[in-house]
Amino acid sequence: xxxxxxxxxxxxxxxxxxxxxxxxxxxxxxxxxxxxxxxxxxxxxxxxxxxxxxxxxxxxxxxxxxxxxxxxxxxxxxxxxxxxxxxxxxxxxxxxxxxxxxxxxxxxxxxxxxxxxxxxxxxxxxxxxxxxxxxxxxxxxxxxxxxxxxxxxxxxxxxxxxxxxxxxxxxxxxxxxxxxxxxxxxxxxxxxxxxxxxxxxxxxxxxxxxxxxxxxxxxxxxxxxxxxxxxxxxxxxxxxxxxxxxxxxxxxxxxxxxxxxxxxxxxxxxxxxxxxxxxxxxxxxxxxxxxxxxxxxxxxxxxxxxxxxxxxxxxxxxxxxxxxxxxxxxxxxxxxxxxxxxxxxxxxxxxxxxxxxxxxxxxxxxxxxxxxxxxxxxxxxxxxxxxxxxxxxxxxxxxxxxxxxxxxxxxxxxxxxxxxxxxxxxxxxxxxxxxxxxxxxxxxxxxxxxxxxxxxxxxxxxxxxxxxxxxxxxxxxxxxxxxxxxxxxxxxxxxxxx
Numbered sequence: 121x122x123x124x125x126x127x128x129x130x131x132x133x134x135x136x137x138x139x140x141x142x143x144x145x146x147x148x149x150x151x152x153x154x155x156x157x158x159x160x161x162x163x164x165x166x167x168x169x170x171x172x173x174x175x176x177x178x179x180x181x182x183x184x185x186x187x188x189x190x191x192x193x194x195x196x197x198x199x200x201x202x203x204x205x206x207x208x209x210x211x212x213x214x215x216x217x218x219x220x221x222x223x224x225x226x227x228x229x230x231x232x233x234x235x236x237x238x239x240x241x242x243x244x245x246x247x248x249x250x251x252x253x254x255x256x257x258x259x260x261x262x263x264x265x266x267x268x269x270x271x272x273x274x275x276x277x278x279x280x281x282x283x284x285x286x287x288x289x290x291x292x293x294x295x296x297x298x299x300x301x302x303x304x305x306x307x308x309x310x311x312x313x314x315x316x317x318x319x320x321x322x323x324x325x326x327x328x329x330x331x332x333x334x335x336x337x338x339x340x341x342x343x344x345x346x347x348x349x350x351x352x353x354x355x356x357x358x359x360x361x362x363x364x365x366x367x368x369x370x371x372x373x374x375x376x377x378x379x380x381x382x383x384x385x386x387x388x389x390x391x392x393x394x395x396x397x398x399x400x401x402x403x404x405x406x407x408x409x410x411x412x413x414x415x416x417x418x419x420x421x422x423x424x425x426x427x428x429x430x431x432x433x434x435x436x437x438x439x440x441x442x443x444x445x446x447x448x449x450x451x452x453x454x455x456x457x458x459x460x461x462x463x464x465x466x467x468x469x470x471x472x473x474x475x476x477x478x479x480x481x482x483x484x485x486x487x488x489x490x491x492x493x494x495x496x497x498x499x500x501x502x503x504x505x506x507x508x509x510x511x512x513x514x515x516x517x518x519x520x521x522x523x524x525x526x527x528x529x530x531x532x533x534x535x536x537x538x539x540x541x542x543x544x545x546x547x548x549x550x551x552x553x554x555x556x557x558x559x560x561x562x563x564x565x566x567x568x569x570x571x572x573x574x575x576x577x578x579x580x581x582x583x584x585x586x587x588x589x590x591x592x593x594x595x596x597x598x599x600x601x602x603x604x605x606x607x608x609x610x611x612x613x614x615x616x617x618x
Contacts, residue, residue, distance in 0.1 A: 127328045132452075135283055148478070150295075174465055174469075189276075194282060195277060197276060205381040207512070228574075250272050260603060305318070332449055346446060348448075357435040361403075384407055386400070387415075440492050449471060450466075
């Protein structure tokens, strides 16, 4: 690789490709030419319609106006995921972007709540979470004020195909060149092994210094050309197929995603302005495609608008997500099922990490090694959080769930579960995007409750603790009297900026 990257070639479009092109063009600017190669003949997966709050930072960096974004991508607001039948059939809980109660120095709220519960005070942990209260009421508007007790972090549901098109227009305005065509050959340097160019089927050759592989599960550069290898995680996450189908929109759009567990997988329901996104993630060892289609179509709440589409996948990651002068972004870098809506975040994170460690100088080995270390760690941490949902179940209706409950999990996850169960303690891992509030909600939602709590929670008397919790519930619910319905806020937001 030359001392300075003068040209970046993005292979593949869709959300991953155009997000990479847009961010690199925005941050690097005229420091490097950015060209994206894609073929209209190759479809995109386009199922990543739910996001997590860092998407707001991305949109802000790119200068995207929220009202325009909502309008162009048919987006709705997402405050949480509602998990149904995961711990046990008939049970449900929310993993919200917010946090319950109010933490004290050295002692988090769940310790106080646990003490009260053990004393017979029957309230739901989620009664103290504003995101949850708004989900149940179907209300939303961004909260303001200096008191973090009323913070209500949010993300979006959107049409990922429309988002990709939106980012394309933005990228081209910033000078990104788009080249249409199918790649027929990848050329490499005989000395270094770096990719030097891609050759289209019509003979056109596109050279570059740095290549971003956004070619999806094909991994055209990272796997087919460089043979990087793949680390498979199906022994922990046995689902290997997804089936997606759109359906008619509801009259009222809920501000949360639904995740509904079935006998050998789970179903998503994502409300958009113009349709509902639906899908089933399942194990092909337990369901045939026909059985999966019957299950999915039989559990829609609105009329299907198309035939179900099957998407095979392998859970895992590329052994090196930056190999030689190729950086894999999106599905070419790996796959983690969309249970916690991390697919689009991982695209964003990969590009931001690359920008932090952008190659320069004659030797980029140290930058590449650090990029790969961080990427691997981030994937593993998200993987463990997803495994938690499957492993901590009490279902006994199928071998699928029994096997997952009895399997050996990664050591870090096993230690985290046991530490929380014994004492309520949670240690934040570097590069873990899921904070303490997320772990507490999923651990307790799946039925793992504290056997003991922090001694600082013994500060107030029983009567004082009950009074404090009662007041906290009232304070948390105060904004509800002033917040509009979710759909009303969307209409007003987009109408005011039409």
